[in-house]
């Protein structure tokens with residue numbers, strides 16, 4: 001069975017594990033190609049205006065896979081860790097897709113809820129890959145190895161802040177689907193590198209660094225990804241591990257409007273520069289490049305002053 005995996009939303013967080021499963025032929029996974037104008041336009045046409053940009057992008061990816069695959073992998077994600085939640089849009093994604101594309105779209109929608117026991121989680125994961133309820137030894141082993149591939153990548157990336165800086169270093173903080181989708185953000189990481197600045201993302205922070213930052217909040221946040229962003233930003237503020245921070249959020253994102261406000265207020269009393277970028281379907285590559293260049297110029301002038 002050919003299972004379509006849209007290269008959108010949480011694909012960007014779980015890419016190492018998903019690609020490992022595809023490489024080892026554990027399941028016949030077919031990934032959509034990178035976001036482009038055509039996918040974005042199709043996604044826009046399928047969603048109401050108030051839906052956030054990453055969900056519109058998802059719709060475009062899903063439509064590009066229709067007809068190419070037997071079913072689409074679209075989990076209902078409730079919790080990725082105990083006692084914390086992720087944005088409710090992830091819980092309703094299958095319904096949003098059916099509302100936009102019709103009820104006959106073949107979806108595989110395992111429920112991911114870290115509050116459940118591991119056996120139930122595993123059964124749901126298998127169901128998600130179209131492998132049925134009977135776990136074979138091969139599948140069990142593959143599952144463990146995919147999780148290891150994911151963890152290895154996490155550890156590899158988390159070393160970046162420990163390496164001494166050779167030039168300016170800027171933290172580009174936002175959801176993985178905003179940071180690693182080059183069509184949406186006009187290649188902001190590449191733009192910074194081309195200007196001689198080393199970009200780091202939330203993935204480059206160790207778990208304890210994020211915890212250290214998140215502890216600065218008077219009240220713990222119950223959104224997993226939002227807490228990660230705040231934790232990374234406040235760690236930067238206190239440790240001076242970077243020369244500046246760029247927050248990247250999407251238009252129409254409820255959680256990020258609060259998270260970014262929380263971060264901005266903390267930065268307003270600090271000399272560490274902060275720039276906030278909101279991506280939407282009307283964003284211009286030239287406009288964004290100008291802002292990034294101005295930000296980097298300002299960092300360089302501060303050093304000379």
Ligand code: SF4
Pocket residue numbers: 052053054055087088089090175250252253254255256
């Ligand atoms: S966190 Fe924001 S951008 Fe992400 S799915 Fe929810 S509303 Fe959309």
